Amino acid sequence: MSQCQTLSEENIQDIHVSSARTPRDGEEAFRLPWELRSFALGVAYYENANFSWSDFQSSLIRAIDKAEDKNKPEHYYARWVEALEALLAERGGLDLEEVDRRTRAILDTPRDDTHKHPHGDDDHGHVH
Numbered sequence: 001m002s003q004c005q006t007l008s009e010e011n012i013q014d015i016h017v018s019s020a021r022t023p024r025d026g027e028e029a030f031r032l033p034w035e036l037r038s039f040a041l042g043v044a045y046y047e048n049a050n051f052s053w054s055d056f057q058s059s060l061i062r063a064i065d066k067a068e069d070k071n072k073p074e075h076y077y078a079r080w081v082e083a084l085e086a087l088l089a090e091r092g093g094l095d096l097e098e099v100d101r102r103t104r105a106i107l108d109t110p111r112d113d114t115h116k117h118p119h120g121d122d123d124h125g126h127v128h
Helices: 009-019 033-047 053-069 076-090 096-108
Strands: none
Touching (some): 033 053, 033 076, 053 076
């Protein structure tokens, strides 16, 4: 069983500062909610000793280089996700075919398809 390493807020901030791209003037470090979730997933896997931080940084560098070679638009957290997926797949912790299958299923599902219950006066925050 692997040892769980708990990170302090200071450690997490250090990882973010040393790993994330520098925000442009007036720009938030995380522009969209999925970017923050992606960052948190990377830290969570690291904390559970699934990989060393230097292994992740190497994977991130490879993902960035690969994207540049293919002239993909710059999007740091897209590369972050690619690096995390590659590292976890390499270590047997992620089945990329299953991720692709689930992603296709989600994207193929109409937006309101799973929201099929009646609303009453005790509505749970939906605007009608």
